[in-house]
Amino acid sequence: MAVYRVTVATGDVAEAGTKNNISITLVGATGESPQTTIGCRLYPGQEKELSVSCSRELGAVVLVRLHKAQVFLEDSWFCREIRVRAPDSPVRRFPCYQWLEGNCVLEVREGSAQKLSDDALPVLLEQRRRELAQRQRAFEWKSFAEGWPHCLRVESVEELDSNVKFSGVRDRHFNGALLYHQASLQLSGFLSRAAPWQSLQEMTTVFSRAKGRDIGGCLPAPTPA
Incomplete structure (x- = not known):
């Protein structure tokens, strides 16, 4: 055994x-x-x-x-x-x-x-044949209209396999990262800034990852009385 x-x-x-x-x-x-x-x-x-x-x-x-x-x-x-x-x-x-x-x-x-020529075993050749047939069914083309580029033969993106479409998990990760960076730029004062930049160093406080972001560091300084 x-x-x-x-x-x-x-x-x-x-x-x-x-x-x-x-x-x-x-x-x-x-x-x-x-x-x-x-x-x-x-x-x-x-x-x-x-x-x-x-x-x-x-x-x-x-x-x-x-x-x-x-x-x-x-x-x-x-x-x-x-x-x-x-x-x-x-x-x-x-x-x-x-x-x-x-x-x-x-x-x-x-x-x-492995290349096709490397597949000496019948079980590997048969697996490659089945995989190719499955991909041909999954990515079959159709003509949307005469003169237009061909498109996939599906009525909706929901019909696609999860391995080839933009998944809900990826969508949530993308939106989460977007919200995080929007909040970071808002706290740094970039999104609410109305005054022009005074120097490249001032811009660095917002966009430099190495130095981090000083919250409010790029807000306009108060005018001396």
């Missing part, structure tokens, strides 16, 4: 965790492992460790399959990476950085870059 040590890392962005059921299958050069449950409560930034037992060694692990099963309510999951340590072998990394939604299966390759 061969035992593989697996670490599954959830992304550290907001709402990356899930309460849906997540499981994993290791795909090696000479066979596949049984589908093994990772858990149904994964939290942002968490690294979950588990053992995957096989009746025999799988050879070099070239793919991992992540299975997501929706339980009652949909709860998307953002996987950062998977690390696999085979018996008497170094750790192999499988970077993911993708959202899994609904009931789905995602195949993740080992992190070293």
